Amino acid sequence: xxxxxxxxxxxxxxxxxxxxxxxxxxxxxxxxxxxxxxxxxxxxxxxxxxxxxxxxxxxxxxxxxxxxxxxxxxxxxxxxxxxxxxxxxxxxxxxxxxxxxxxxxxxxxxxxxxxxxxxxxxxxxxxxxxxxxxxxxxxxxxxxxxxxxxxxxxxxxxxxxxxxxxxxxxxxxxxxxxxxxxxxxxxxxxxxxxxxxxxxxxxxxxxxxxxxxxxxxxxxxxxxxxxxxxxxxxxxxxxxxxxxxxxxxxxxxxxxxxxxxxxxxxxxxxxxxxxxxx
Numbered sequence: 001x002x003x004x005x006x007x008x009x010x011x012x013x014x015x016x017x018x019x020x021x022x023x024x025x026x027x028x029x030x031x032x033x034x035x036x037x038x039x040x041x042x043x044x045x046x047x048x049x050x051x052x053x054x055x056x057x058x059x060x061x062x063x064x065x066x067x068x069x070x071x072x073x074x075x076x077x078x079x080x081x082x083x084x085x086x087x088x089x090x091x092x093x094x095x096x097x098x099x100x101x102x103x104x105x106x107x108x109x110x111x112x113x114x115x116x117x118x119x120x121x122x123x124x125x126x127x128x129x130x131x132x133x134x135x136x137x138x139x140x141x142x143x144x145x146x147x148x149x150x151x152x153x154x155x156x157x158x159x160x161x162x163x164x165x166x167x168x169x170x171x172x173x174x175x176x177x178x179x180x181x182x183x184x185x186x187x188x189x190x191x192x193x194x195x196x197x198x199x200x201x202x203x204x205x206x207x208x209x210x211x212x213x214x215x216x217x218x219x220x221x222x223x224x225x226x227x228x229x230x231x232x233x234x235x236x237x238x239x240x241x242x243x244x245x246x247x248x249x250x251x252x253x254x255x256x257x258x259x260x261x262x263x264x265x266x267x268x269x270x271x272x273x274x275x276x277x278x
Contacts, residue, residue: 070097
């Protein structure tokens with residue numbers, strides 16, 4: 001078995017950190033999770049598990065898992081994905097699912113089903129985008145942007161929970177991560193008529209990469225351009241913070257968001273899949 005599994009962040013980054021940083025766009029989630037652990041401490045996520053595949057000494061694949069979410073697979077050879085299914089089944093027979101690049105996730109699922117008998121079901125197909133040249137909405141919608149602050153915390157918790165429900169994300173809102181974003185000024189709000197009408201956050205810059213997430217507009221304010229405007233503002237802020245690669249994910253079942261992000265300059269990188277077993 002060429003997989004090493006560990007719950008030690010420092011060990012994981014010492015061995016696999018270079019592998020992740022070599023492709024920060026595709027490894028955006030793993031880099032963000034590990035950076036949040038470094039920034040907020042080990043209590044920010046529960047039941048953390050890391051793994052790396054290094055059959056010849058060099059790392060060629062990695063996996064990250066936190067409580068409430070399926071194992072996240074990096075790009076890796078299909079042989080590595082199949083071996084990972086065996087390694088995780090021995091450690092945790094109730095892994096629950098998998099997500100990541102199509103080839104790796106599908107190879108993992110095939111091996112998991114063969115070993116456990118649990119069939120996979122697709123819960124979401126995603127597309128990873130990278131910002132090319134930012135193209136702010138022209139003309140912009142009514143209103144202006146500002147950074148969210150501590151006084152906005154209750155609203156941000158409410159909107160973050162609503163975003164998770166809309167996205168089919170069953171993980172609870174992480175208050176520590178939200179508080180970190182508020183303290184660092186990494187949540188943009190769009191205001192119209194004197195009140196917030198949309199939000200978008202961005203992750204800390206790691207290896208030159210930052211990811212836009214939690215783009216949310218409440219029902220009563222949709223289809224007015226606020227989401228595009230606040231996403232453009234968050235993207236600009238991430239670049240001002242030093243990001244050379246600004247990325248985001250979309251649900252491929254939502255053609256509206258995919259079209260909106262492309263209009264402001266995002267370009268497709270790759271498609272991904274999220275699976276559950278059982």
